[in-house]
Amino acid sequence: MKTKKKFIVCVSAIILTLSINSFAGSMDMFNNEKGAIRIAGGTAHIPVMKEAAARIMTQNPDIHISIAGGGSGAGIKQAGEGLVDIGNSGRKATKKEITRFNLKMFKWAVDGVGIVVNPANRVRTLSQVQVAAIFRGDITNWQKVGGYNKRINLYTRDNASGTRAVFWKKALKKGKIAANANFVVSNGAMKAAVSQDPYAIGYVSVGHIDSSIAAVAFNGIQPVLANVQSGRYPIARGLYSNTKGRPTGLVKKFIDYLFTEEGQKIVTQKGFVPVKYF
Amino acid sequence: MKHEKIIAKLFFLSAFLSCLITFSIIGFLLIPGLPLFWEGHLFAILTTPWAPDDNQFGIYPMVAGSIAISLLTIMFAFPLSLGCAALISLEDKNKSGIFVRKIVEMMTGVPTVIYGFVGIFLLVPLMRDFFNAGSGMCILTAALMLTLLVSPTMILLFCDSFAQVPKSYGDAIMAMGGTQTQKFLYITLPNSKSGIITGITLALGRVMGDTLIVLMIAGNAVQVPGSPLDSVRALTSHIALVFAADYSSPEFKAIFACGIFLYIFSSILAVITNFTRNR
Numbered sequence: 001m002k003t004k005k006k007f008i009v010c011v012s013a014i015i016l017t018l019s020i021n022s023f024a025g026s027m028d029m030f031n032n033e034k035g036a037i038r039i040a041g042g043t044a045h046i047p048v049m050k051e052a053a054a055r056i057m058t059q060n061p062d063i064h065i066s067i068a069g070g071g072s073g074a075g076i077k078q079a080g081e082g083l084v085d086i087g088n089s090g091r092k093a094t095k096k097e098i099t100r101f102n103l104k105m106f107k108w109a110v111d112g113v114g115i116v117v118n119p120a121n122r123v124r125t126l127s128q129v130q131v132a133a134i135f136r137g138d139i140t141n142w143q144k145v146g147g148y149n150k151r152i153n154l155y156t157r158d159n160a161s162g163t164r165a166v167f168w169k170k171a172l173k174k175g176k177i178a179a180n181a182n183f184v185v186s187n188g189a190m191k192a193a194v195s196q197d198p199y200a201i202g203y204v205s206v207g208h209i210d211s212s213i214a215a216v217a218f219n220g221i222q223p224v225l226a227n228v229q230s231g232r233y234p235i236a237r238g239l240y241s242n243t244k245g246r247p248t249g250l251v252k253k254f255i256d257y258l259f260t261e262e263g264q265k266i267v268t269q270k271g272f273v274p275v276k277y278f
Numbered sequence: 279m280k281h282e283k284i285i286a287k288l289f290f291l292s293a294f295l296s297c298l299i300t301f302s303i304i305g306f307l308l309i310p311g312l313p314l315f316w317e318g319h320l321f322a323i324l325t326t327p328w329a330p331d332d333n334q335f336g337i338y339p340m341v342a343g344s345i346a347i348s349l350l351t352i353m354f355a356f357p358l359s360l361g362c363a364a365l366i367s368l369e370d371k372n373k374s375g376i377f378v379r380k381i382v383e384m385m386t387g388v389p390t391v392i393y394g395f396v397g398i399f400l401l402v403p404l405m406r407d408f409f410n411a412g413s414g415m416c417i418l419t420a421a422l423m424l425t426l427l428v429s430p431t432m433i434l435l436f437c438d439s440f441a442q443v444p445k446s447y448g449d450a451i452m453a454m455g456g457t458q459t460q461k462f463l464y465i466t467l468p469n470s471k472s473g474i475i476t477g478i479t480l481a482l483g484r485v486m487g488d489t490l491i492v493l494m495i496a497g498n499a500v501q502v503p504g505s506p507l508d509s510v511r512a513l514t515s516h517i518a519l520v521f522a523a524d525y526s527s528p529e530f531k532a533i534f535a536c537g538i539f540l541y542i543f544s545s546i547l548a549v550i551t552n553f554t555r556n557r
Contacts, residue, residue, distance in 0.1 A: 074521075151412075153412065153413040155413075158519040158520070159330055159520070159529065176331075179500055179501040180499050180508070180509060181499055182497040182498060183497070183498030183499065183500075183511065183519060185493070185519065193413075196398075196399075196402070196403060197403075197406065197413050197414070199413070
C-alpha cells in the first residue's frame, strides 16, 4: 500500500516536471531572439495570433509581432509577394497560388463557421434548405422560419474571405447570395453588425461566437467546439498559416510555437479545434 | 540674382515632379486597364452587373451607387452650407456667426474614421428604427454622414467668396434702405457665383473619393439602388473590397476600370473648378 502511494507520488512528480519542462520548452526557443514578424490575412485567426504574440512578446521584449486582417485572399497574396512573413488563410491555397508563390501551408486548427443572429431574435435553428433560401432572398421574413414578423437583413463577406468560401460551399451548396446583402470586411465586423441589428443573419468563425450574438443550429446541430471536433457539424474548415517557401528563423519558430502544447492550448481556449493532442 | 535662378529652377523641378506623378498615375491605371478598351469591354464594364460567380465583372452598380451617394450628399450639404455661410458673413460682428465659424473650423480637422464610427454606432441604428426598412446601412445614412464631412469645407469656401464681394456694394444697397436679406440675395450671392461652384465641385470630388465612411456605413451590397434606403457599394469601397483578390484574376482587372472612372471624374471636376476660378 505504502509503496503504491510512493509510486504514484513519484510518477506524478515526474509528469509534473516533464510538463513544466515542456511548457518552459515552448518559450525557450525564443530566447535571445530579436526581430519582427509581420502577419496578415484571415480574420478568424486573429484571436489566436494575438494571444500567441502577446505571450511571446511579454517574455521576449526584443521580438515584435504585428497582426493585420484583410481576409484569406489578402493573406495568401501578401505572403506570396513578400509583403508579410506569414499570411493566414481560412481556406487551402489553390494549386495555382501554391505553385506561383511557392507557398508552404501549415494547418494548425480546425474551425467551424456558425450561422448567427441577434440575441433578440428567437430563431435558434435552421435547416440547410432554409438557410439557402434566406441567403438567396426567397425567404425575406423571420416569421416564415419561426421568428417574429420582421424582415430579414442579410450580412455577408467579400469574395476574399475564407469564411465566406466555406459557408458558400457547405451551407449554401454554392447557391446564390441575394444582391441586397450587406457586405462586412471581417469576422469582427460581422459580429458587430449582427449584434447591432435585431433582424440580422450572418455567419462567423465559431471562435468568434459569444453572448453578443446568438448561434443558430444548422440542420439541428449546434455550432460548438465539440460538434466541430467530432465532425458532426458540417460547415468546417482548416485554419492555415502560409509562408513563401520554407519558413526560417523567427518565423519558423513562431509557426512551431503554434504546434506546441501551449500553442494548441491557445487554439482550444479561443474556441477552435486543435490539430495535435498532448 | 544667382539665388533667384536657383530657386526658380527648384520650383520648376517640383512643379515638373508633381505633373510627372499625376501623369504616371493615369499611366499606371491605363496600362493594365488598356485591354479593357481594346476589346471594347469598357462600355460593357460600365453598364453590366457584378457577379464574379457568373463571370460578370461589370461595375455599373458601383457607378450608380457612387453617383447616388454623391448627389444626395450635395443635396443636403449645399443648402446647409449656404445657410451657415450666410449666418457667418451676415453682419460684421455677430457673436453667433463667430461661434459657428469656430465650430466649423474645428470640424474640418475631424478624421473620416471618426465619422464612420459615429455613423455605425449612432446613426445606423437610428435610421433602421426610424424607417423600419433594411438594415439602416444605406445611401441616406452615408449621405448624412458625408454631409457632415464636406459641409465645413464648403462653408469656409463660401465664406471666403462672400468676403471677396466689395463692401461698398453692400453699403450701397443698405443706404438705399435695403434689408440684410435683400443685400444677401441680390448682391452677395450673385457676386460669389464662381466661389459657390468651386465649393460644390470640390465637395463632390471629396464625396466621390471618400472610402472609409461609405465602406463602413453604406452597406456595400452590389445592387443598383432603387431608393435612398437601399444598401449600396461605392466605387471606392469596391476597390477596397476586391483589392484582396488574386492579382491575375478578372476581378482585379475590373477594379482598374473603377480607378479610371474615378480619375476621369475627378479630372472633370478639377477642370470645372479651374474654369470657374479663372473667369
